[in-house]
Amino acid sequence: MDELLEDPFPRLLPELVEEVFFRIPPDEPASLVRASAVCKPWRRILAGLGFRRRYRKFHGTPPVLGLFQHGNCLLRKGSRFVPTSALFLAQPDDRPDWFAMDCRHGRALFARIRNTSVLMVLDPVTGQQRRVPSTPNHPFSFSAAVLCAAQGCDHHGSQGGHFRLAVVTTNQRQGVTSGWLYSSETRVWSELTSLHHPNVRYTNNFGAPSVLLGDALYFNIGCIVECQLGTLRLSMFDKPIDHSGRLMTVEEGRLGFAAVVDVTNLTLWSWETGPVGAIGWAKLRVIDLKTLLPTCEFGLRRWANALVISGVAEGTQVIFVRARVGSYMVHLKSGRVRPVCASSDIKIFPYVSFYIPAMEAACFGQWQ
Known part of the structure; x- marks a missing residue:
């Protein structure tokens, strides 16, 4: 028995x-x-x-387990976490003084803007956090990214190890973009080469999302800035369209760009390269969001231009679209759509990771 x-x-x-x-x-x-x-x-x-x-x-591709929502810096809304899975034990508290900047490799990155900027790296599963002093010149408006520093790691279960931070900022008056790279192992900021480009038009780049491809990070700050992590060099090139949109990864791990064009058409581009280097942007596909989103999102004429891409789950074919009553998670391959939050927050940073609660419990001795 x-x-x-x-x-x-x-x-x-x-x-x-x-x-x-x-x-x-x-x-x-x-x-x-x-x-x-x-x-x-x-x-x-x-x-x-x-x-x-x-x-x-x-399973290969990790799922979206939750969303960090980035509010309006001027209105001091801060950030909050919205779980999208049935169970997520260590749900972080709302952080009214901290603004979400990035989410990657099992970590979330936040910034607190006061007299000087302070960055914080959070592990949403364990709740562990680490604060990092700001870059040497303490910029007020900047974009930042977090990534795992382990070599040869699949980055699907790399919580707890060393990480790197990348920060880029633009001085629009001087026409200069600068960057820094931080290592949690050495606790030192390394300065990247600066870009001088007086004729480029910029947008507010505070918290502009990034995309990691190989050993390069890409930021959309009006133009696209490429940050080569190995050589500590910055370069830049144009977007496929002079329109608000988001960088993403597309088929075969290429750099992509997504934007809502002509009110409801979600248009995707990919950055093509040839034997001797870059060729340029090529249009991949157009998706009519009217066929995917609920009809109530298009009922009022004054909301005709309210569809905005508010987030992208890096390494997946999942994007987030903000409409007039909330945000939706859209699976580009299957066409499946699900509402995720009733929010007007301007940016969404999806938390993408494998989470095996039995494994986490064992690690912390809860099964002993």
Whole structure:
């Protein structure tokens, strides 16, 4: 009887149980919690480091587990977190004095703007945070990115290790864009080469989202600024259209750009390269958002131009569109749409990561 209570399915081989667990969708971590509560053998499988590694490899692309929303800096709205999964244990509190700047590799980056800027890196799963002093010249308006510093890492489960921060800022009066790179290992800011371009028109680049491709970060601050992390060099090139939009990754890991054109048409471009270098932007596809979003979003004429791309889940084909009553998560491949929040916040930074609660609990000794 004791053996039956210990293992309700004694004839099921652990390898078969693991195969079943692999097929639990990664955006439903609550299912993994329930499975870990069935019996100790199942719990040991889910708490194993090998299972975590194989689970990530089986699913490939991590899911969106929540959203950090960036409010209006002038109105002091700060940031708040909105979970999109059924279970996310360490939900961060709202942070009225901190503004979301970036979210990548299991970490979220915030800035507090007072007399000087202070950056904070947060692990949303464990709640651990680390504050970083601002760059040497303390810019008020800037964009920043966070990324894992581990070499050869798949970045799907890299919480707790060293990280890097990149900051770019533009002095519009002088026509100069500057940048810095921070290492949590050395705790030193390294200055990047500056760009001089007096004739470029800029937008407010506070908290402009970034895209990481290989060893380069890309920021959209009116033009597109490329930050080469290895050589510490900055360069720039034009957007495909003089329109508000978002950088993203498209097929085959190329740099892409998305914008809502002609009221409801979501247009996607990709940056093409040839044997001798860059060729330019090529239009990929056009999606009519009227066929995807609820009809109530288009009922009033005065809201005709209210569709804005408010966020992109990096490395996925998921974008976020802000409409007149809230924001929607749009899966570009499947065409699936789901409402995620009733908010007018200007930017959304999706938290994209694998989260195996049984594994996290084991790491912190909760199963002992």
